[in-house]
Amino acid sequence: MARKMHETPMLDELESGPWPSFVTGLKRLAREKDYVNDVLGTLETSYRTKKGYWKGGTVGVFGYGGGVIPRFTELKDENDKPVFPDAAEFHTLRVQPPPGMHYNSDVLRKMCDIWERHGSGLIAFHGQSGDIMFQGAKSDKVQDAFDELNELGFDLGGAGPAVRTSMSCVGAARCEQSCYDEARAHRTVINTFTDDIHRPALPYKFKFKFSGCPNDCMNSIQRADMAVIGTWRDNIRTDEEMARKWFAKHGMNELVNDVVTRCPTKAIMLKEVKDVRTGPKISSVRVNETHALEIDNGDCVRCMHCINVMTGALAHGTDTGATILVGGKRTLKIGDLMGTVVVPFLPLKNDEDYEALVDLGQRVIDFFAENALEHERTGEMIERIGLVNFLEGVGVEIDAHMVSTPRTNPYVRTDGWDEEVARINAKKAA
Ligand code: HEM
Ligand code: SF4
């Protein structure tokens, strides 16, 4: 039985809002565990004094250079004794989730049991890092907890200047928008770079994220050094029965105002059936006897909006793969950056395709390891050295689609012009 609960008048207020409160959860654990009771005591003190009382340190498990985030209390009395002794150490284990974050309840129960035995009982599914955060273990329990989690089939995630834990969307398992096997890509890539996850040896962190379609549920474009986002090369598919059904339910106002006018590139038109064009890049579907949608796929930028609104009636094409972007990150040396397209389309169907993905990842990481400055993300490195140099370094052909801003200087050098034209024409003809 735990000691008497600490008074927490400030934290109590956080329980009063409309949402479930982490304070309520912590109190529930604290009834059984002095460990969590003392964490509440520490937190209440922080709220009162507006100071944080945790410092880092070095704690790890055998054979790993990262994955455990050490936290020691700095809240000490005049004799240098912790004010809340049970919570003097509150380390976190970062554990990699399965691709698509699929668990069964048996595994979740076992995880909870392990963490109640060796840690605080507090688990966060999942942190922004992508990991399951097993929060709160004392130094002498970290190895035991890890061993049992490892036995269950799980591994520590990344921390520090290393390849980090990856994330993939639920994708192919449950989502009709999926354009490739995200789980396979995730596993294949992460298994290749396991060493780089556990032994931090890069200039800074490096993250992969996998989204099955341009909806990018993993926010990979904003967060990943290498974002793998599903897409397609052929035309949007249509289904007349479902389109008619959709139209019967939603009507003309919604079709016009929520689908046609919201296409960012005006690739969709609503037409009388008799005026609908045909052609290799045209998709069309009737919504009733008189009207049809006409999509010019040459203008479609795969934003997903129309497909999201009319899922089933419209669907992505069948020539699927992924777009690879490099350099997304949050604010650091320079402000937030979104990933830049380095491979507009990489087919992801067979073994060789997945090997090509791993190979590209390897080249990008190697180049990053060699060329980035200390504490510099890929996006910042590319800004500093220039995209052209990066592409050359990783052996990717430059493509007109990669120009983010047209030049403003009208003077051009034309030496080598004819050879370059011949080379591009030969490439186009290939
Ligand atoms: C020296 C003190 C601490 C520092 C410097 C620190 C720093 C960090 C950093 C850098 C992250 C990663 C955020 C991200 O991935 O975007 C993080 C995540 C997290 N930390 Fe701490 N932390 C400290 C103490 C604690 C303590 C004591 C707790 C819990 C009692 C805690 C709970 C968490 C949680 C739940 C996350 C995951 C949040 C998320 O990724 O969504 N941290 N922390
Ligand atoms: S990113 Fe696309 S495929 Fe993945 S879950 Fe989201 S909508 Fe589905």
Ligand code: SF4
């Ligand atoms: S997916 Fe293509 S056609 Fe549909 S709204 Fe987006 S850009 Fe337009």
